[in-house]
Amino acid sequence: MSSLDKTQLTQYIKARALELGFAQCGIAKAERLEKEEPKMLEWLEKGYNGTMAYMANHFDKRMDPTLLVEGAKSVIVVLFYYYPPTKQREDSRYKVSKYAYGEDYHEVLKSKLHTLGSALTQHIPDASFRAFVDSAPVMERAWAVKAGLGWTGKHSLLIVPRKGSYFFIGELVTNVEFEYDKPFIGNLCGACMQCMVSCPTGAIVAPGVVDARKCISYQTIELKDDELPIEYQGQNKEWIYGCDVCQDACPWNKKAEGHTHADFQPNPSLLELSNSEWEELTEDQYKILFKGSAIKRAKYKGLMRNVKRIL
Ligand code: B12
Ligand code: SF4
Ligand code: SF4
Numbered sequence: 067m068s069s070l071d072k073t074q075l076t077q078y079i080k081a082r083a084l085e086l087g088f089a090q091c092g093i094a095k096a097e098r099l100e101k102e103e104p105k106m107l108e109w110l111e112k113g114y115n116g117t118m119a120y121m122a123n124h125f126d127k128r129m130d131p132t133l134l135v136e137g138a139k140s141v142i143v144v145l146f147y148y149y150p151p152t153k154q155r156e157d158s159r160y161k162v163s164k165y166a167y168g169e170d171y172h173e174v175l176k177s178k179l180h181t182l183g184s185a186l187t188q189h190i191p192d193a194s195f196r197a198f199v200d201s202a203p204v205m206e207r208a209w210a211v212k213a214g215l216g217w218t219g220k221h222s223l224l225i226v227p228r229k230g231s232y233f234f235i236g237e238l239v240t241n242v243e244f245e246y247d248k249p250f251i252g253n254l255c256g257a258c259m260q261c262m263v264s265c266p267t268g269a270i271v272a273p274g275v276v277d278a279r280k281c282i283s284y285q286t287i288e289l290k291d292d293e294l295p296i297e298y299q300g301q302n303k304e305w306i307y308g309c310d311v312c313q314d315a316c317p318w319n320k321k322a323e324g325h326t327h328a329d330f331q332p333n334p335s336l337l338e339l340s341n342s343e344w345e346e347l348t349e350d351q352y353k354i355l356f357k358g359s360a361i362k363r364a365k366y367k368g369l370m371r372n373v374k375r376i377l
Contacts, residue, residue: 079091091144
């Protein structure tokens with residue numbers, strides 16, 4: 067048994083999260099996401115997931131973390147700030163999304179989440195937990211809202227008041243009970259439409275709804291086909307891995323400052339690659355340059371296909 071009561075344990079775990087480099091930590095009760103369910107179903111029915119068939123898998127588990135993790139009582143949600151301190155060279159015709167400048171964030175966040183989980187088991191020996199970042203059937207943005215961390219903007223991403231959207235989201239689902247945060251109520255977008263009007267492909271089809279098939283991020287990373295469907299060709303003039311246009315356009319990101327994580331520094335070679343170096347990149351160079359990077363998700367063939375599309 068822990069010597070800490072519920073309030074102290076809640077404060078302790080949140081303080082540990084901040085020490086580990088997370089910008090924010092909120093905690094929500096693990097329960098079915100009743101409100102999100104019909105919206106998710108509609109998104110799938112409209113085919114907005116494109117070839118990401120996995121988005122339709124484990125529907126019940128995605129809606130209810132108690133089905134995903136046995137005995138789950140709480141979802142601890144953490145945010146990791148990633149706006150980079152340095153950017154790609156100005157004259158680069160081949161833009162890489164800022165989230166992929168450094169090491170693979172899945173690895174960085176998972177390792178920190180496991181350290182956070184171990185801190186929990188030190189106090190509660192029979193605590194169990196599972197750490198998730200991005201790839202599991204978990205509605206991460208909905209949980210961040212439930213844990214009081216922010217709202218989802220018209221581009222559908224989580225925005226933290228005054229701090230913007232350049233955050234990754236991670237979770238620990240655990241059998242331990244905490245004092246829960248109040249959900250973030252409302253939406254601070256107001257009448258702004260900047261993300262919707264600036265999206266180069268019209269992928270934000272309604273406020274808060276992204277048709278992934280039209281999104282450059284999907285087309286450059288998730289879509290494995292050699293050719294883009296004809297209706298989507300020619301709209302993307304610069305992105306070879308992901309896309310930041312809707313986030314860069316957002317007033318909540320206008321004051322974004324570079325992060326200071328020593329363990330998540332941008333890869334200097336990536337920032338400095340010239341246009342001709344991108345065009346002539348060999349598979350061996352790719353392997354050395356992007357070792358441990360999120361860019362590996364696109365594979366060499368996929369990345370060069372994206373370079374050729376722009377070229
Ligand atoms: C699939 C996916 C994608 C797809 C689809 C994107 C999307 N918006 O759904 C693609 C490949 C396009 C993508 C792109 C990106 N992604 Co992504 N992606 C995911 C993933 C794996 C699942 C998201 C999901 O469930 N989508 C399905 C839809 C239905 O979910 P939803 O938007 O939450 O659904 C709500 C709304 O649609 C709304 N809704 C539905 N209908 C209606 C109708 C009305 C009227 C209203 C108001 C609302 C509404 O209600 C739904 C339920 O809450 C998550 C990780 C995770 N497991 O959650 C990361 C995640 C969302 N991605 C992330 C990132 C960083 C990106 C990119 C910025 C990467 C980049 N720079 O290229 C882009 C951003 C593009 C964008 N504007 O969304 C981060 C976002 C962090 C944040 N601050 O929010 C996540 C959380 C990963 C992580 N762990 O950090 N992604
Ligand atoms: S990431 Fe780019 S393509 Fe996708 S919704 Fe945002 S602006 Fe549009
Ligand atoms: S650009 Fe405007 S509408 Fe879009 S998310 Fe930001 S505040 Fe909301």
